[in-house]
Amino acid sequence: MTAHLPTRSTGRPLLPAEFDAELLARLAALDRASDSHAQEQRPDNTTRAYAGDWKTWTLFCEQFQIPTTAATRGTLRAFVDYLWNREKRAYATIDRKLAGVTVTLRTQYSVVVDPNATKAARELLKDYRKKSEEDEEPARGRGKAPAMRLADLQHIVSLCGDDVFGLRDRAMLLLGFSIAARRAELAGLRLRNIRDDEKGLLVDVRVSKTDPRTVPVPYGEHVLTCPVRAWKAWQEAAGITDPDRHAFRRLHHTGSVQPQGLTPQRAGDIITAAGLRAGYEELFTGHSVRSGMATEARRKGKDRKAIAAITGHKDGSKVLDGYMRIVDQWDETDNALIGIGL
Template sequence: MTNQLVPTSGSPERGIIVPVPHQRPEHFDAETQERLNRVDDAAFEAIAEGRPENTVTAYGQDWAAWEKFCAETSVPVLGVTPGTLVWFVEWLWEQPGKKAGTYTAPSTIARRVTGVTVSARVDHKVKLEEGVARPARARLTQLKNELAKTRETRGRGKAPALKIPHLQLISAALPDNLRGIRDRALMLIHFSIAGREHELAWLRNRHITRTDEGLVVDVAVSKNHPRIVGIPYGTRLATCPVRNWDAWKTAVEELTGEPVDPDEFAFRRIHAKGKSLMAGGITPEAVGDVITRCGEIAGLDIRLTGHSPRRGFATEAVKKGKEREAKRQGGWSKTSRAFEEYVEEAGIFEENALHGIGL
């Protein structure tokens, strides 16, 4: 706030300092407003260009859901307000899931709200009011609480953990053909880096470096923060991620007759007949399909998903007292709520009040 000297009635030479209010945005002249608009445009462009590719894809899906909602409810597509976002949450809550008999998961709805608000602000340059999504998130919390009272679930629920005994069973069950070699290596590296599906899908050969100690994996594309992960040799040949990565790399080289291309995807697509490679890498969804198929081949009594290796790694590491190391390996923050859930699960038998009470 600027100041202005105002003369007093008794002495023209003397005066008092009084603050002069700053000019409000609605009173800016056209030139000032145009300059601010250019600054906004440059900032939004920089933000949009800096998004990871998987985030761009996810936000595109969120905006497509918003457009479908607007078409069904006659809400203007750029009418992103607290009220329309609450309505959007309630509309999403009633939408069926991918599998028959299921509905959209709360985590997906929360992500949709974020995607819509970011896309509106950055991509469509809509000036949203501060806290525009707060009522929508509050409404989602109410719906989740109501659901909890009935003990119902939505979406797929929590992914079952892929644990060490499962890895051993799967590794033994997978065939030693091209697909089996790839799936075994993918599963073991997925587990070892506590990876997310998109992190595995976007790995290139140059991101996995062989050293005397094992593998150094550069997780360059990540939901939160990229990280460098070390994978030492395993104690069992069948479940050693280093040796199984070597086996997959050798299989590719023998099939193509040349060294692997550093810029090629680490985990290639395989032809339906299973005897030849296809161009490009597998998608994040296909990573999840591989893990699910691995569990089915081994005859596990749980249905694994693409999140199972990450969950299983955290659970197994915490059992061995390696919480700090596990968080670094998987890129969890020190205060991660998701990781704390794994800690609780890992200790339900080790630190149990029933031990030694006479049962």
């Protein structure tokens, strides 16, 4: 049976101002259901970040004695000023907090912030960053994670032990590198997301900041750095058989495998610790295997579309362009100084 949309006697669709109470109630119920569904699909780390953003906003509002629902052009600009000049927060952090506040207001309080208000706040933020650069102030934040190059990866995994701890860490490093994983993507993998194939593995990356992607991971050329063999060794040692359980688990200090999966923070800490054990002074992070894979693939001449298929970057991504420049700056075609007779 086909439902008929409400219309006036004139035949034209109803305008929002003409909706009756029954229709408004149904639309509100639909909004609540869609918000609940969107919340369930949002990665845990994003949810935690938004909660932190809202806490910061609440403290700001308390100090300035304004309601938390008063997200106007003036209050959002004041929020940016507060975070930049008083809290000394990084540019990316402030930009993210603006997003977290507007999303929380919309989903939890049904307050839709005027896009022009957020645009004005972000323009002020850009002005602050530009002035900071002109004044040659030190960059804020942690900066970009160092890329874990192939030689680094080989050295680090060679020092992972053959006990259950070493098997887990080696599998996380090699599989994380192979699928260009963010730490949340690595922590979010379930057994059902890793499927056997005669040529290797098919890894479904479901928990992602971008669109889900499936990465075909082939057997490696070398046993030591083969992600497929490393995964199978860990899976067998850990006895992972439940498709709905996490692929990478917590380990008790005695070596017993726990049913709980890793948090994104813990996944990143494991990668950092592996680098420190191998003697590296620079701190590799969860993002290091991701940037390392993109850098090494480009160095071997892989097409950017093939790289983007693994990383999940969109066509024309500025982040992916950054990985490309690391390699292309020394390419004869892209460096105008090479071969001109200097």
